[in-house]
């Protein structure tokens with residue numbers, strides 16, 4: 001419960017990472033193995049922010065959660081250039 005498991009896998013181009021809450025209550029972070037190490041690190045920070053901000057179980061549209069993270073210095077796309 002509440003474990004965080006990170007895996008590097010090939011995700012579609014343009015997808016930096018995703019987090020899935022599984023049936024055991026563990027967070028599974030998937031990071032796109034196609035990206036550079038720097039992009040992967042930022043994606044991990046971004047996905048970790050979703051977990052630490054308690055975005056799982058909130059009945060809020062995902063795009064609103066993405067918007068709230070993109071306004072923090074948390075490794076969203078605007079910090080990658």
Ligand SMILES: [Zn+2]
Nearest residue numbers: 046050066069
């Ligand atoms: Zn996100």
